[in-house]
Amino acid sequence: MTYKQFYILSLTLTTLLFSIQFILIFFNATKKRVGGEFSKAVLFIALFSFSFFLVGLYKITDQTEFSLKFLFNDRILSSLSNIFLLSSVVYFPHKIKCLYRFYEKKENWVMTIFLFFGVIISLFTVFDKLATNKGQEFQIALIVVDSIISTIILVLFGYVLSKSMKFSPTTTGRIYFFQIIVILVIATQIALPLSKIYHEILLGLYPYFLILFLVSNIFLLQNILLFLDGFIFFNYQTQSTTLPISDNVNIEGIRNGDTATAQLHSVFIGYDTIEKKYRIQLTIRFDELRQKVISIDNSKILQPYSYWVLFAIAKKMNVKIYNSDLAVARFRMIEFIHKNYPEIKLTPEAIFENDKGYYQILTEASNVNIGDLDLLLDKIQVKDVFLKHIDNFMPLLKVHIQGLEKGNKAVQNRLELILQYIKDSI
Known part of the structure; x- marks a missing residue:
């Protein structure tokens, strides 16, 4: 088994397990009616994790090391995960005040995101066609645009979730650790595209970039999982008519x-x-x-x-x-x-x-x-x-x-x- 096969297999299996756990948390949040529409955030995170599972399944059929042949399909899957991650932001407890007027009606926010990425995917299609006719310059532009969008979304998501962790029993150390993980994930969004563009120079570092991407995403999903589970448990206890301190108030x-x-x-x-x-x-x-x-x-x-x-x-x-x-x-x-x-x-x-x-x-x-x-x-x-x-x-x-x-x-x-x-x- 090559390192690329091991990476794909690990990504597929771990994201499938996380997706199942997120779905179970979603049903739990829906049943307990915790935090208003918070369960929708859990659902979008589950879909975000599942999109990585789809990436793993797709990559099983693509064992090339540095091929730009399937670049367009890669960007479609990347846009899919970005849609779900950005849609979840509006349902977390912390609200970004400068953006609040844009997503005061949450359904409009989600609809706007889908429309935005519909335009982005259309542009990707144009870039892909131009790349077929005029060379790799448009393929490189496609990689750069997708990397910039993914980085912005990760920064926004990391900021909102870090602030939202204060609404649950989360230690400051865990918040800092989560922020470090987000930074590492962002680093992979820069390193992996560069390895596609300058593959001859960065060939030796490519396996390490894959390891960093896999490990940082596992830690990212694990931290999100712990926050969601802790938030639901904490808020469900708060919403109960009688707290666990005393089951029988006289x-x-x-x-x-x-x-x-x-x-x-x-x-x-x-x-x-x-x-x-x-x-x-x-x-x-x-x-x-x-x-x-x-x-x-x-x-x-x-x-x-x-x-x-x-x-x-x-x-x-x-x-x-x-x-x-x-x-x-x-x-x-x-x-x-x-x-x-x-x-x-x-x-x-x-x-x-x-x-x-x-x-x-x-x-x-x-x-x-x-x-x-x-x-x-x-x-x-x-x-x-x-x-x-x-x-x-x-x-x-x-x-x-x-x-x-x-x-x-x-x-x-x-x-x-x-x-x-x-x-x-x-």
Whole structure:
């Protein structure tokens, strides 16, 4: 068996095994309904892995070392894997703010990607025809264009997934290791095309480039697999009504006054893209052994929900809220919980920290998670609440956005400046 045959066989078998594992994770994510449309990201990753399996099957019939004969078919398979990898980006927890307006409607993002690569494949066809008639210059151009596209997509995917790993119990070391793997994969996207173009010079290095490509892709898929599996497990536990710390929260004890020790532990606010509902999840801790997650969904943004968004963002920004009518708002926020969970009686002291009339929710900022931040801050109901309490956020404007009030005529009011700063900061 030659080294090329060993490489192809290894690539085919490993990517097939990874594809099967990704499919199993996809079914698991769909069953547990984790992270809104996160299961679609898993599906696209499974298709990305399967595309490498198809490459392996195709290469079994092509045992040439440095042939440009089947160059067009290679680029088609490369475009296929790029389509799936780029399509998955929009479904991960981290959103790239500068691109958000392009994929706010995720279906449009995926459709645009397919149309873009339809154009690219058409151009590849033209280049291939020109190469047949006029020599290898167009074949080289074809390799270079595909390498540049693949590199850009890998950089974008690596950045999004690195940021998304913070939404699951992933160590900093693992994130750095994943980034190194992505860099190695990108290096192969440069080295292998060069070995096609300058095959006489790089003939001796070609086997090592193949080894680097195979090993780096195995580690890449393994790191993606660990993240997907960990994210689903972590978020499924968070969405459960009762956490594993205590399988039996004594509701009778709670009703009989055991809520004296109840305290807000964590907050999640976001939008469920599957149910099309606005969601708030609170973890209420009774003691070290007992805690309960309560979840409330609504198809519309109610005023209490808007105030929960206000306080959650204020906590993340280290802003304390003061207003003469705040007592009514805090009462409605707590009553919003009581109407859905009457057995859990919360007091203002269990939810809010009072610092001489300035209030924050009573939990660590790291325990506050906000999904679809841009979507929430663009809603009129949420903007109205922020406008009512804009004075509390003015220090952010004065300290961090100096000079924009005078120099930037495109920004129409302070509220939009503050909301934009919040979007850029969280």
